Amino acid sequence: MAIQISHRAKAIKPSPTLTVSALAKQMKADGIDVINFGVGEPDFNTPDYIKNEAHKAIDENFTRYTASAGIIELREAIAAKLKRDNNLDCNPNDILVSPGAKASIFFLLMTICDPRDEVLIPSPYWVSYTSQVEMVDAFPILLPTRAASNFKISAEQLEEALESLSNPKALILNSPNNPTGSVYNRKELEKIAAVCIKHNIMIISDEIYEKLIYDGKKHFSIASIxxxxxxxxVLINGVSKAYAMTGxxxxxxxxxxxxIKRAARIQGHTTSCVNSITQKAAIVALNECDGSVAEMREEFQKRRNFLVDELNKIPNLKCRLPRGAFYAMPNISYYIHNNKLGIKNCVEMCExxxxxxxxxIVPGSAFGADKYVRFSYATSMENIEEGLKRFKKGLIDSIS
Ligand SMILES: Cc1ncc(COP(=O)(O)O)c(C=O)c1O
Structure with missing residues (x-):
């Protein structure tokens, strides 16, 4: 007889973004010419000054377990970064280094959530938030947003939601946002923070796309209010997106x-620590700068402008200009409702x-946005041009 799978494991669905990406990669490997807008990682290489430090760490045999929360020099470098970029005074004891921001969020949820606690998540949302909240037996409470409000929640909406909840524990705020590209400004964050304090809930501020804000605008961290x-x-960040270091x-x-201390204990009993070589490389990523972050940002901005302009030229399709991250989310509801192929939703349209x-491309339903699809513009301009041509033809053909 087969071993029973836990309720927890049964409830967890595969990450739709990874699924689309894996399918596209497989098609490519099979010799099919696929343009992949599904990826959630920069297409640039990790800059050389970072890679060189990793080579050095290996040559110097820096290859053993480290302190679970991360080596002290790295936590000092993070504290210095938080002061420099975010005007935050932290010391190494306030910092946990994890194998990815994703793991940081999970260990944090393990630390603060009891079963049946409620975690508020503005929707559209990054796919792993809801799954992670469910994995710690808490309830994700979605706060719907609208394109007309730039997919941002308001303090009033948060207040209203909190009044109807019995065990609210935390709000997960993600700015710049995946998938919408929205960026909250200081005023909006101040109002939201005031509501969180009034109701004594934790703010989990996922700032992983901090360095990818366009049009000359600067990131503001809610923690610095x-x-x-x-x-x-608890501020969440990492090196994946800013320094092209996802792997x-x-x-x-x-x-x-x-x-942080308690989250570090949980990490200590699960993943021990982050790869020692990566930790050394991250120190130089944070401390030094060879201009590559600015170059990548500039290139992403160029691609964003082109992609969004071209999407908006497609009849009956609307796409807001994302202010940060590297995703664009056009509304395809006209094509869902008017196609002649029997396509009933965004998943079928993507298929x-x-x-x-x-x-x-990734169906918006993966992020709680049924009328949308998500394009990642972390791919070459050439791919964007060709992919857009095909996408447009696909939509037009579907209604012809
Ligand atoms: C909003 C958001 N947070 C966190 C992560 C995870 O980043 P990391 O690679 O550091 O785990 C991602 C990756 O796609 C993301 O989009």
């Missing part, structure tokens, strides 16, 4: 020392576009 807000906030696996959480036109 005041000491009181800082005590209610190296390093993220971090910065917040109240007691919470059709992939099958017939060899373009991989």
């Amino acid at each position: 005041s000491d009181e807000v800082r005590e209610h906030t 190296w696996r390093l993220g971090y959480a910065a917040g109240p020392a007691d919470i 059709y576009i992939l099958r017939e036109y060899k373009v991989a």
